[in-house]
Amino acid sequence: MxxxxxxxxxxxxxxxxxxxxxxxxxxxxxxxxxxxxxxWALAGPALGLLVALFILPVFAVFAIALTDWQFGASxxxxxxxxxxxEVFADPSFxxxxxNTIVYxxxxxxxxxxxxxxIALLIESGKCRAFxxxxxxxxxxxxxxxxAIAWEALLHPTIGLLNQALSAIGLPTANWLRDENTVLPxxxxxxxxxNLGFAMVLFLAGLKAIPQDLYDAADIDGADLWLDRLTTxxxxxxxxxxxxxxxxxxxxxxxxxxxxxxxxxxxxxxxxEVLLYTLxxxxxxxxxxxxxxxVTIVFLxxxxxxTxxxxxVMDKRVHYQ
Amino acid sequence: xxxxxxxxxxxxxxxxxxPVPGRAARVMTRPPVVAAGQGxxxxxxxxxxAVLLITGVLILVPFxxxxxxSLKPPGEIFRASFSxxxxxxxxxxxxxxxxxxxxxxxxxxxxxxxxxxxLIVQILVCAPxxxxxxxxxxxxxxxLFGLVLIGLLIPHQVLALPLFILGYQFGILNTxxxxxxxxxxxxxxIFLFRQFFKAIPDDIVHAARLDGLSELAIVWxxxxxxxxxxxxxxxxxxxxxxxNDLFWPLIAVRDENLMPPSLGIMAFKNEEAGNDYGPxxxxxxxxxxxxAVAFIAAQRWxxxxxxTGAIK
Numbered sequence: 001m002x003x004x005x006x007x008x009x010x011x012x013x014x015x016x017x018x019x020x021x022x023x024x025x026x027x028x029x030x031x032x033x034x035x036x037x038x039x040w041a042l043a044g045p046a047l048g049l050l051v052a053l054f055i056l057p058v059f060a061v062f063a064i065a066l067t068d069w070q071f072g073a074s075x076x077x078x079x080x081x082x083x084x085x086e087v088f089a090d091p092s093f094x095x096x097x098x099n100t101i102v103y104x105x106x107x108x109x110x111x112x113x114x115x116x117x118i119a120l121l122i123e124s125g126k127c128r129a130f131x132x133x134x135x136x137x138x139x140x141x142x143x144x145x146x147a148i149a150w151e152a153l154l155h156p157t158i159g160l161l162n163q164a165l166s167a168i169g170l171p172t173a174n175w176l177r178d179e180n181t182v183l184p185x186x187x188x189x190x191x192x193x194n195l196g197f198a199m200v201l202f203l204a205g206l207k208a209i210p211q212d213l214y215d216a217a218d219i220d221g222a223d224l225w226l227d228r229l230t231t232x233x234x235x236x237x238x239x240x241x242x243x244x245x246x247x248x249x250x251x252x253x254x255x256x257x258x259x260x261x262x263x264x265x266x267x268x269x270x271x272e273v274l275l276y277t278l279x280x281x282x283x284x285x286x287x288x289x290x291x292x293x294v295t296i297v298f299l300x301x302x303x304x305x306t307x308x309x310x311x312v313m314d315k316r317v318h319y320q
Numbered sequence: 321x322x323x324x325x326x327x328x329x330x331x332x333x334x335x336x337x338x339p340v341p342g343r344a345a346r347v348m349t350r351p352p353v354v355a356a357g358q359g360x361x362x363x364x365x366x367x368x369x370a371v372l373l374i375t376g377v378l379i380l381v382p383f384x385x386x387x388x389x390s391l392k393p394p395g396e397i398f399r400a401s402f403s404x405x406x407x408x409x410x411x412x413x414x415x416x417x418x419x420x421x422x423x424x425x426x427x428x429x430x431x432x433x434x435x436x437x438x439l440i441v442q443i444l445v446c447a448p449x450x451x452x453x454x455x456x457x458x459x460x461x462x463x464l465f466g467l468v469l470i471g472l473l474i475p476h477q478v479l480a481l482p483l484f485i486l487g488y489q490f491g492i493l494n495t496x497x498x499x500x501x502x503x504x505x506x507x508x509x510i511f512l513f514r515q516f517f518k519a520i521p522d523d524i525v526h527a528a529r530l531d532g533l534s535e536l537a538i539v540w541x542x543x544x545x546x547x548x549x550x551x552x553x554x555x556x557x558x559x560x561x562x563x564n565d566l567f568w569p570l571i572a573v574r575d576e577n578l579m580p581p582s583l584g585i586m587a588f589k590n591e592e593a594g595n596d597y598g599p600x601x602x603x604x605x606x607x608x609x610x611x612a613v614a615f616i617a618a619q620r621w622x623x624x625x626x627x628t629g630a631i632k
Contacts, residue, residue, distance in 0.1 A: 035456055035457065035458070036456075036457075036458045036459070038452075038456065038535045039452040039456040039457075039458035039461070040452075040458065040460075042448035042449060042451060042452040042456070042535065042536070042539070043448065043449040043452040043453065043458075043464055045445050045448075045449070045505075046445050046446060046448070046449030046464075046505050046510060047449070047464055047467065049445060049504055049505035050464075050467045050468065050471055050505055050507065051467065053479070053483065053501075053502055053504070053505060054467070054470070054471040054474055054479065054505075054507065055467060055470065055471075056482075057478075057479045057481075057482035057483055057486070058474060058478065058479070058482075060481075060482035060485075061478060061479075061481060061482055064481065064482070071485070114375075118372070118375060121368050121371055121372050122372065124368060125365055125368050125369070126365075127369075127372075129619060129620075131372045131376060132619070132623070133615070133616065133619045134376040134379055134380060135375065135376065135379055136615075136619075136622075136623055137379065137380070137383070137612065137615065138379060138382075139626065140560055140564075140611060140612075140615055140622060140626055141383070141564075141608050141611065141612060142563065142564045142581065142582055142585075142607050142608050142611065143564060143566075143582075144564070144566050144581075144582035144583075144585050144586055144607075145386075145581075145582070145585050145603075145604035145605075145607045145608050146382055146383075146386075146604070146608065148386075148585065148589055148600060148601070148604050149382040149383070149385060149386035149601065149604055150382055152385060152386070152389055152597055152601065153381065153382055153385050157398075158397060158398050158597075160381070160385055160402070163401075163402065164402075192379065192382070195379075196379075197626075197627065200623050200627050201627060204627075225364070250475075254475065254477065256477075256566065256567055257566045257567075257582070260566060260570070260586070261566075261586055261589070275477055275567070278477065278480075279480075279567070279570070279571075282480070282481050282484075283480075283484065283570075283571050288481065291481055292481055295477075295478050295480075295481055298475070298477065298478060299474070299475070299478045302475045302478075303473055303474075306473055
């Protein structure tokens with residue numbers, strides 16, 4: 001609404017020069033003004049909501065992170081970077097950050113390798129839609145419910161996994177209660193969930209490789225499947241690869257549901273990840289200032305990855 | 321070099337060229353012969369099927385196990401067994417308990433209502449703004465588009481704390497409104513619709529104006545129908561994300577009667593069922609089922625919507 005008032009005078013001055021064409025200006029000007037008014041009427045609600053629900057809250061997080069405010073408290077004081085100092089000095093936060101990085105370092109390569117292999121296999125023959133659907137299913141299934149199914153699978157006594165292991169004489173474990181296995185097991189669930197997503201992105205990349213290159217490789221003697229893979233497919237997938245790595249890393253940094261449902265960060269802090277720490281500090285312990293500082297750390301990581309991704313996409317455009 | 325055309329951008333590309341017959345365009349962009357598939361010998365083809373069937377089965381194990389346990393009586397669940405089918409069918413009891421002991425129908429209803437309201441409001445807010453960005457000249461357009469891009473950059477979990485405080489200030493925590501309000505505007509929706517609207521020729525807009533259509537009528541009667549593939553992709557993305565979301569509902573509501581499915585199943589697990597796996601698996605199955613069925617029915621649209629949505 002305020003916008004309808006602000007831009008008008010300026011626009012009148014710039015878009016309709018006084019000197020030339022004295023006939024149409026009035027109509028043109030009226031039309032232009034109407035268009036501007038309509039544009040703001042159409043975009044206004046979205047603009048207002050974007051500011052209220054995205055832009056201002058981000059500033060609010062930064063502001064809160066600089067105070068010692070606790071949710072519900074009537075007083076607060078400005079503490080500069082004390083929350084950040086506390087966050088980074090806090091052993092449990094360090095463990096959480098370390099766990100998140102370990103989790104990401106397992107999920108990303110696992111998802112990429114499996115997603116790529118499955119995409120290559122699917123693309124090279126029949127029944128593509130069928131195989132694609134099966135492998136993509138976990139990505140869209142409600143993870144909360146599927147985490148409960150995983151818990152049953154991993155149950156120490158009645159779980160399918162331990163049954164299968166003991167049937168073939170391998171050692172079993174209490175997967176979600178053992179601090180050595182819990183994080184890798186959660187990462188396996190993360191891979192299970194995301195590999196279909198990586199697969200679909202790779203499939204799109206494979207489809208875009210021009211047939212000419214395969215023909216050329218053929219003429220040059222690269223007629224074996226493996227030769228074609230190493231001389232054409234993989235090099236041509238390079239940019240897509242970089243892109244998928246970052247997108248999957250972003251997904252992995254946002255892991256929360258499985259931790260909340262299956263382990264609550266335990267045993268000890270063995271499966272505590274960044275987003276879970278953020279949730280617990282902010283909304284369970286109501287340590288608002290501290291939670292805001294954790295939020296900023298999370299934001300910085302995600303924004304950094306996204307900007308790298310944007311640069312990769314930019315580079316790809318420049319290759320044209 | 322066609323490196324640029326590779327990757328997920330391909331779907332958006334092919335659509336910005338020909339947004340209207342989205343499905344046909346996508347089919348046509350498929351190369352007639354699949355590059356890597358040329359000359360796959362019979363043994364290789366068999367190995368390929370074998371590997372994909374094995375990985376496919378492994379992927380499906382959690383789903384299969386979930387359904388299997390939901391059919392079994394407690395005695396059989398606790399007696400280790402590999403069989404999928406129960407010796408004694410207990411499905412009716414498990415599903416009845418899932419539906420009656422927890423307010424599961426209420427959770428599902430909440431999920432439908434919340435997803436529907438979010439989606440409708442998102443489209444109502446985003447489509448006009450996307451039209452203004454794509455087709456109208458006005459001061460502040462770049463500013464608005466900049467805000468959309470910043471919005472795309474911000475992960476929603478970052479906003480949880482201030483939005484929680486906002487909800488508290490307005491006294492709407494623990495209501496339906498709390499579940500909906502953070503999502504009424506979607507930067508991704510504006511961005512996606514803008515891309516599609518831009519690809520619609522200006523002549524069509526001019527012709528509509530000459531026919532006396534208002535700008536709002538152009539949005540709803542010309543732009544949105546012509547960009548239907550984008551609307552469908554966005555709708556799938558929006559509904560799937562909010563049906564599956566746990567993080568925000570966990571913060572926004574405490575009342576069981578307001579919980580959407582993902583939060584509801586967590587509450588059911590924590591309170592009622594504990595280790596009573598039969599009803600718990602029945603409830604999980606029922607929560608996964610609607611989207612899984614829709615996915616199988618419209619696989620291509622789902623993959624399209626979820627990948628464009630997730631990569632933004």
